[in-house]
Amino acid sequence: MRTSTVKPGTVAAFLAAAALLFLLYIRPFIRLGLIAFTRDGIFSWENLRVILPGGSDFRALMNSLLTGTATTLIAVIIAIVLAYLLARTNVPGARFFSWVFVVPYFIPPFITAFAWTRLFGPVGYYNRFLVWLFHLSEPPISIYGAGGVIAVSALYTFPVAFLILRKAMMQMDSGLEESARISGASGIRAAADIGIPTLLPSIGAAAVIVFVTSVSMFGIPAILGVPGRFVVLTTRIYAYVGSFGNPWGFNIAAGLSLVLLVTGALGLRLQQYFIRHERFVTVSGKSSAATPVSLGRYRWPVFAALLLATIAGVFAPILAILVTAVSRALGLSFTWNNLTLAHFWRVFSAMPVVTRALGNSVLLGVTISSLSSAVAIVVVFVRRFGAQRIARIGARLTDFVGSVPYAVPGMAIGIAMIVTWIRPVLGVRLYNTWWILAVAYLVRFMIFPMRSVDAAVRAVDGSLVEAARLSGASMTRSGRDILFPLIRPSVVSGWILVFMPALTELTLSILLYSPGNETIGVTAYNIIQEGLLPVASALAIIIIVLVLLADLAMRRITTAAEGL
Amino acid sequence: MQKTIVFLVLTVFVAAFAMASGAPEAAPDGALGGKITLYTSETLTDVQLYASQFEKLNPGTTVEIFRLGTTELVARLLAEQEAGETSADVIWFADMALFGDFAANGDLLSIDPPEAVNIPAQYVYFGGKAYETRLIYQVVAYNTNLIPGGVRGWADLIEPQWRGKVGSASPFSSGATLTQAATLVNDDRFGWDFYEQLAANEAVVSGGNGGIATKIASGEFALGLTIDFMARAQMAQGAPVGYVYQEEGSLYVPTPIGVLSSTGNPDLAEAFVNYLLSVPGQLQQASRGYLPVNRNVALPEGMTPADDIGILTTDWEFMRNNREEILTTFGETFGIN
Numbered sequence: 060m061r062t063s064t065v066k067p068g069t070v071a072a073f074l075a076a077a078a079l080l081f082l083l084y085i086r087p088f089i090r091l092g093l094i095a096f097t098r099d100g101i102f103s104w105e106n107l108r109v110i111l112p113g114g115s116d117f118r119a120l121m122n123s124l125l126t127g128t129a130t131t132l133i134a135v136i137i138a139i140v141l142a143y144l145l146a147r148t149n150v151p152g153a154r155f156f157s158w159v160f161v162v163p164y165f166i167p168p169f170i171t172a173f174a175w176t177r178l179f180g181p182v183g184y185y186n187r188f189l190v191w192l193f194h195l196s197e198p199p200i201s202i203y204g205a206g207g208v209i210a211v212s213a214l215y216t217f218p219v220a221f222l223i224l225r226k227a228m229m230q231m232d233s234g235l236e237e238s239a240r241i242s243g244a245s246g247i248r249a250a251a252d253i254g255i256p257t258l259l260p261s262i263g264a265a266a267v268i269v270f271v272t273s274v275s276m277f278g279i280p281a282i283l284g285v286p287g288r289f290v291v292l293t294t295r296i297y298a299y300v301g302s303f304g305n306p307w308g309f310n311i312a313a314g315l316s317l318v319l320l321v322t323g324a325l326g327l328r329l330q331q332y333f334i335r336h337e338r339f340v341t342v343s344g345k346s347s348a349a350t351p352v353s354l355g356r357y358r359w360p361v362f363a364a365l366l367l368a369t370i371a372g373v374f375a376p377i378l379a380i381l382v383t384a385v386s387r388a389l390g391l392s393f394t395w396n397n398l399t400l401a402h403f404w405r406v407f408s409a410m411p412v413v414t415r416a417l418g419n420s421v422l423l424g425v426t427i428s429s430l431s432s433a434v435a436i437v438v439v440f441v442r443r444f445g446a447q448r449i450a451r452i453g454a455r456l457t458d459f460v461g462s463v464p465y466a467v468p469g470m471a472i473g474i475a476m477i478v479t480w481i482r483p484v485l486g487v488r489l490y491n492t493w494w495i496l497a498v499a500y501l502v503r504f505m506i507f508p509m510r511s512v513d514a515a516v517r518a519v520d521g522s523l524v525e526a527a528r529l530s531g532a533s534m535t536r537s538g539r540d541i542l543f544p545l546i547r548p549s550v551v552s553g554w555i556l557v558f559m560p561a562l563t564e565l566t567l568s569i570l571l572y573s574p575g576n577e578t579i580g581v582t583a584y585n586i587i588q589e590g591l592l593p594v595a596s597a598l599a600i601i602i603i604v605l606v607l608l609a610d611l612a613m614r615r616i617t618t619a620a621e622g623l
Numbered sequence: 624m625q626k627t628i629v630f631l632v633l634t635v636f637v638a639a640f641a642m643a644s645g646a647p648e649a650a651p652d653g654a655l656g657g658k659i660t661l662y663t664s665e666t667l668t669d670v671q672l673y674a675s676q677f678e679k680l681n682p683g684t685t686v687e688i689f690r691l692g693t694t695e696l697v698a699r700l701l702a703e704q705e706a707g708e709t710s711a712d713v714i715w716f717a718d719m720a721l722f723g724d725f726a727a728n729g730d731l732l733s734i735d736p737p738e739a740v741n742i743p744a745q746y747v748y749f750g751g752k753a754y755e756t757r758l759i760y761q762v763v764a765y766n767t768n769l770i771p772g773g774v775r776g777w778a779d780l781i782e783p784q785w786r787g788k789v790g791s792a793s794p795f796s797s798g799a800t801l802t803q804a805a806t807l808v809n810d811d812r813f814g815w816d817f818y819e820q821l822a823a824n825e826a827v828v829s830g831g832n833g834g835i836a837t838k839i840a841s842g843e844f845a846l847g848l849t850i851d852f853m854a855r856a857q858m859a860q861g862a863p864v865g866y867v868y869q870e871e872g873s874l875y876v877p878t879p880i881g882v883l884s885s886t887g888n889p890d891l892a893e894a895f896v897n898y899l900l901s902v903p904g905q906l907q908q909a910s911r912g913y914l915p916v917n918r919n920v921a922l923p924e925g926m927t928p929a930d931d932i933g934i935l936t937t938d939w940e941f942m943r944n945n946r947e948e949i950l951t952t953f954g955e956t957f958g959i960n
Contacts (some may be wrong), residue, residue, distance in 0.1 A: 117658075180843055181844075182841045182842045182843045203827075285829055285959065286827055286828075286829035286830070290959070301695050387860060388857065388860035389837055389840045389841040389862060409675065410668070411671070411675075411687075411688070412690070414665070415723075491708070491710070546808035562955060573710065574711070575689075585667075585690070585691065588830050588831070589666070589667060589692075589831050589834065590691070590831055590834020590836070591668060591833060591837075592834075592841075594784070
């Protein structure tokens with residue numbers, strides 16, 4: 060690393076970054092804490108009393124913890140099984156399955172929840188099938204309540220755990236397991252005694268992500284929990300802010316957000332612990348090509364089981380809303396006469412709120428993706444090439460921004476933004492404008508490009524840039540001509556990683572949107588809650604198509620990146 | 624290949640964006656122009672129909688719709704007023720008590736839409752500060768496949784036979800259900816007892832009335848409380864739905880529309896209210912299953928004249944003074960909030 064004198068420009072940049080960090084990340088959460096611990100400007104514990112045993116929201120806290128724990132357990136088990144089958148065995152179609160099992164993660168969770176009501180609601184297709192199959196008098200399964208929230212949360216979150224574990228299993232040195240097998244251990248014994256312990260840190264990291272995600276989610280418990288009288292912290296926060304009746308609604312909402320925040324922060328610590336320990340195990344670098352475990356005569360039965368899971372768990376929900384979207388009315392039999400495309404037509408041509416919201420969301424997505432990518436590039440480049448002292452600050456910044464918002468639940472960011480911006484700050488009015496959404500999205504999504512750009516820059520061999528510098532290229536020039544082309548695919552995929560969730564964001568937006576500044580997530584959610592099911596279904600299908608298109612584009616780009 | 628796909632995807636998003644950002648044309652001189660924002664709890668697809676027709680009849684005008692359930696809408700409106708700024712020009716939702724407050728506080732503009740002369744006097748509220756454009760009642764609707772014999776009224780909802788198959792909107796969303804609670808708890812025949820029995824019958828309380836009607840149609844609920852026009856709209860689509868005006872009395876749900884004093888475009892706001900009261904506006908509402916109020920519009924076939932519908936009495940003063948308490952008790956009774 061070079062040492063050079065600190066230029067005034069870098070000092071100014073540093074000050075700007077510090078101011079931005081303070082305004083975006085620090086001040087809102089200080090405000091949140093202040094509001095949570097005061098009533099009428101006086102210190103008070105009252106706002107947090109509601110979650111103590113005997114308090115009105117103690118049940119919500121317990122339900123949140125139950126949802127988080129059960130979801131994590133189920134999602135991680137599914138992920139371990141799938142990752143093992145698809146990364147370590149010779150099951151046919153592993154590539155296809157590895158793609159298709161990630162799809163549920165790209166579909167906005169509130170849409171997944173809505174879709175599952177079409178299957179396991181009291182008159183859902185699965186329930187009706189079971190009633191017919193077993194001659195039951197009542198639908199056997201109810202999607203509304205704890206079970207539905209947990210099951211659908213697990214289906215939404217398992218892909219993240221799957222991706223982490225699949226990567227770990229692919230990198231794991233298969234020699235260990237092979238030695239065990241050679242020494243006479245059975246396949247299951249080898250997996251249980253060698254494979255699982257080796258993977259524990261990765262499993263831990265995956266579990267933490269799933270836990271924090273499922274505790275922070277709003278859409279699934281709002282759609283599946285509330286009708287079954289199963290309330291969680293996020294739905295309570297929304298109720299305190301979105302409904303009148305309690306003069307301390309905001310303060311209590313801030314208090315509950317703080318609880319979510321603490322859960323997230325603890326999760327973050329735990330995750331860092333696991334990641335640190337990952338370094339000491341044999342998941343390192345690229346092992347010699349792993350020998351796939353032969354499933355023997357179970358090869359095709361396993362394939363059939365995976366195919367069935369794909370159809371029942373991934374395609375069926377989409378199909379269910381598609382059927383609803385083309386039905387003239389509910390309760391009619393599914394015949395040609397009762398099919399119509401009118402709902403799609405109506406969504407596009409006769410509902411300005413939908414087109415307006417789509418415009419807002421696309422604009423938010425493009426703006427936030429571009430802005431966060433640009434900031435990430437600057438910060439990461441400073442970290443890589445800046446003078447030592449500045450670079451160290453850059454490193455701190457990337458680590459901080461890269462990790463903190465991940466642990467901060469969307470609802471807490473939303474409440475923090477409201478309490479910060481409800482009154483104009485220095486004459487700037489953000490509340491009830493498009494801008495408050497933009498700022499909140501930036502806080503929420505900054506992590507994605509920061510991570511992918513940082514990882515890409517680290518992967519580039521320093522000698523390439525050194526060579527350019529030695530040949531006389533300036534730092535800017537070598538960055539632009541050597542480094543940037545190499546990391547471009549990561550920048551693009553980081554961009555899409557922000558664009559996709561930003562496009563369909565609900566948890567933050569439901570707290571911050573305003574008339575004229577609706578997002579597509581909020582609009583779809585409101586239409587679902589209003590009970591306009593056919594229209595909601597048509598809109599859901601449109602959103603799924605948009606999201607899958609974006610996913611397709613990203614896959615193309617990252618495949619291209621791997622080819623470099 | 625890769626470039627083609629990226630290009631296609633971008634095209635789709637750009638098209639979506641372009642579609643969303645079409646600006647209205649400028650108004651000709653002397654005519655109505657500009658934009659108003661309507662805060663409403665009306666069924667989104669219905670109210671959009673009226674707004675679009677109004678815009679078509681008055682080129683250069685825009686009626687932007689912001690739709691939420693009454694209770695959530697009121698929370699937002701009050702919060703915005705407290706912050707000193709609301710985007711709303713016209714408000715239209717089912718909270719008569721709040722309209723009363725607004726009228727008394729000078730938050731509502733006195734308007735004089737020409738069509739008002741064709742509206743019975745009892746539907747012009749607070750000396751012209753708010754109007755009823757159509758009549759709606761909260762009724763008991765049922766799925767005709769599940770209950771071929773039909774139902775009679777409120778008492779059917781607490782029949783153990785339908786345990787777990789009874790649906791109702793939530794007062795945390797629906798102004799009609801809040802009005803219902805304020806009405807029933809004050810009625811000796813019902814009281815909170817009725818709600819305890821409803822809860823014991825495992826009634827599912829959630830969302831708005833439209834969702835209840837849809838779920839009765841789909842058979843998710845055998846019966847439930849919803850708005851008469853929503854039941855009629857389901858029936859018009861061929862769904863297996865029937866409804867009755869309860870023998871004990873139906874719930875009349877006033878849904879006033881009024882113009883906020885803070886509006887920047889009172890002429891357009893008044894013109895929109897006038898359109899809703901006029902024959903074309905009334906026909907449009909009737910086509911969606913609402914009972915028209917304009918004397919020059921005949922009652923559509925299949926609708927019961929307002930005079931023949933027995934209604935319960937609502938004490939607006941009681942609702943105004945006890946709104947929060949009613950919500951809290953209701954929430955506790957059903958384990959929702």
